[in-house]
């Protein structure tokens with residue numbers, strides 16, 4: 001099949017899928033270089049062949065596809081993958097908001113670079129201890145706590161038990177001659193990790209800003225469409241000034257996840273309910289204000 005028969009991807013359609021399957025691999029990979037991460041993942045889920053091409057290979061070409069996709073479509077992520085991750089794994093890590101431990105999508109989940117995972121708050125609680133807890137319970141001597149970078153939750157330093165305990169075991173096995181040299185080596189490693197964490201933290205901040213802006217733009221586009229909907233009598237079903245007062249809308253702006261059709265359906269349902277409540281409240285306010293005005297008019301009449 002010639003390249004001109006391929007039109008840029010409606011990747012989920014069956015006809016396109018067949019067109020893509022019959023493309024020579026080099027052309028297929030060349031097309032992939034221009035796709036954003038989400039489309040690459042969608043494409044890899046279309047069939048086993050695409051999955052093998054995009055996800056199983058460790059080849060330089062495949063890793064380069066994911067790298068290009070990250071740099072072009074996520075320009076705020078210039079740093080390469082952390083140690084132990086290839087490009088494809090790194091991109092998945094950045095875009096998927098699943099908790100590494102429980103596998104659930106959770107609003108509280110966030111990246112903890114020190115542990116190299118994305119975790120929800122519940123899983124974090126069971127797998128970490130605060131610096132204070134570790135010192136008070138004497139599980140780990142304070143000296144060992146300085147040998148690992150800590151994570152933070154609500155500005156409180158915490159340590160991952162599966163990192164700190166092996167470090168403690170290592171520490172216990174040392175004799176007095178080895179101890180100083182080992183601690184110095186650990187200190188240097190920790191310093192290097194902390195420097196990298198700082199840079200990744202700045203990228204996280206930049207990513208959040210861009211993702212929130214993109215999400216807000218997507219929500220506002222949907223709201224504009226919603227404000228065009230008419231009632232049976234031809235008047236607007238929704239007014240933006242009341243929509244803007246809805247808590248569900250304010251909450252929805254806070255997140256960084258891409259705003260999907262599914263998220264819009266959910267939000268629209270909540271907005272419709274809240275909107276009605278606001279209008280009822282507004283009517284009550286107007287009517288009670290009118291009652292006060294009438295009462296005042298009567299008082300003025302009697303005084304006169």
Ligand SMILES: [Zn+2]
Nearest residue numbers: 099102120123
């Ligand atoms: Zn979890």
